[in-house]
Amino acid sequence: MKICFLTKKEKPGVKEALIATKNVMKNIDIFDGDLDSSFPEKVMAEDYDILISYISPWIVPKSVLDKIKKWSINFHPGPPEYPGVGCFNFAIYDSAKQFGATAHVMESKVDTGEIIGVKRFAMAKEETVESLSIKTYSAQLSLYNEIIKYIGVNDSLPECDENWKRKPFKRSELEQLATISANMNQEEIDKRIRATYYPGKPAPFTELGGYRFEYNPER
Numbered sequence: 001m002k003i004c005f006l007t008k009k010e011k012p013g014v015k016e017a018l019i020a021t022k023n024v025m026k027n028i029d030i031f032d033g034d035l036d037s038s039f040p041e042k043v044m045a046e047d048y049d050i051l052i053s054y055i056s057p058w059i060v061p062k063s064v065l066d067k068i069k070k071w072s073i074n075f076h077p078g079p080p081e082y083p084g085v086g087c088f089n090f091a092i093y094d095s096a097k098q099f100g101a102t103a104h105v106m107e108s109k110v111d112t113g114e115i116i117g118v119k120r121f122a123m124a125k126e127e128t129v130e131s132l133s134i135k136t137y138s139a140q141l142s143l144y145n146e147i148i149k150y151i152g153v154n155d156s157l158p159e160c161d162e163n164w165k166r167k168p169f170k171r172s173e174l175e176q177l178a179t180i181s182a183n184m185n186q187e188e189i190d191k192r193i194r195a196t197y198y199p200g201k202p203a204p205f206t207e208l209g210g211y212r213f214e215y216n217p218e219r
Contacts, residue, residue, distance in 0.1 A: 001049040001070075003028040006040075006056035012134070013141035017054050020145050024152035025050075033057050050151075053106065054144065055137075062108040071157060072106035075144055077136045079118060083111030084168025088132045089177055091123065093195035099123050099132060101140035103147050105157070111168045116157045119143035129198040180206040180215070 003025045007014050009032040021028060029048075031040045039058045043051075051072040053060060065072050078087030079100040091099050100120035105113035119139040123132065150158045178196040180189055193215055196204045203214040 001025060001027060002047070004043055004046070004048040004051040004068075005030045005054065006043070006052065006058060006060070007032050007054045008034060008057055011055040012137040013144070014054065016141055017144050017148075020148050021052070024148055051106070055140075059110060060106060065106055065108060073116070073147070073157075074104055074106045074111075074113070075140055075147075076102045076104065076111055077133070077140055078102065079120060080115060080162050081165045082169070083164055083166065085171050086169050086174035086177065088129050088136065089174060089195045090169060092127055092129065092132060093177060093191060095125075096123055099136060101136055101143050102162075103143055109168075112164060115160050115162045115164065117143050117147050117160050118162050119146075126194075128194060129196070133198075178202070178204045180204055182206075 003021065005018065005021060005028055007017075007030070009015075014032075018028075018030065029042070029046070031043060033040070035057050037057060039061065043064055044061070047067060047069070049069045051060065051064070051068045053072070053074040055075070055077065060072065076083065076087070078091070079098065080102055081096070082091050082099075088099075098120050100118055102115060103117040104111070104115045107113040119142055121135055121139055147158065174196075177192060180192060184192075193204050197215060197217075203216060205212050205214045207213070
């Protein structure tokens with residue numbers, strides 16, 4: 001079988017996921033990139049039996065999904081309650097009790113395909129985006145190991161009785177969550193900052209006089 005593995009190599013768990021994949025499948029093409037990278041041309045041209053998206057920066061074109069011979073599988077760093085972008089952020093803002101990772105069959109619309117596995121864990125009361133992401137990537141790797149071993153033994157996908165709970169969150173919704181306005185009380189401001197701040201990433205912000213001012217606790 002010929003495998004296509006899409007990823008961001010610097011993300012936690014990627015090296016371990018690749019090792020687990022190579023223990024089961026030998027013919028693997030690995031593609032890594034970031035949000036500014038173009039979708040790999042080789043993936044467009046080649047024929048693959050299985051496509052795996054593991055913390056990938058790309059939305060896979062429908063034309064590629066349509067020609068995968070067996071399965072296209074995505075590993076989403078969020079549970080079925082939080083599809084789409086900003087999954088960590090919205091869960092923290094909602095004071096969710098649980099979080100997790102989801103494995104699902106890929107459709108042309110992001111985070112909508114049949115779910116084949118979910119790994120959940122309890123969220124701490126004062127979770128941050130950074131602490132939640134660390135826990136989630138660990139859970140995602142555990143879920144990945146289970147799924148890839150199942151495929152290796154059974155040559156089929158596991159069944160799961162979970163379903164997506166809502167439409168995928170959009171980037172515009174995350175941008176709205178990160179926006180601080182003057183009419184918010186202190187509790188709401190603190191809540192939004194905790195839900196959207198991650199060191200080194202675009203920060204919660206406010207706009208004034210046509211300028212954008214970002215939260216920076218290090219200054």
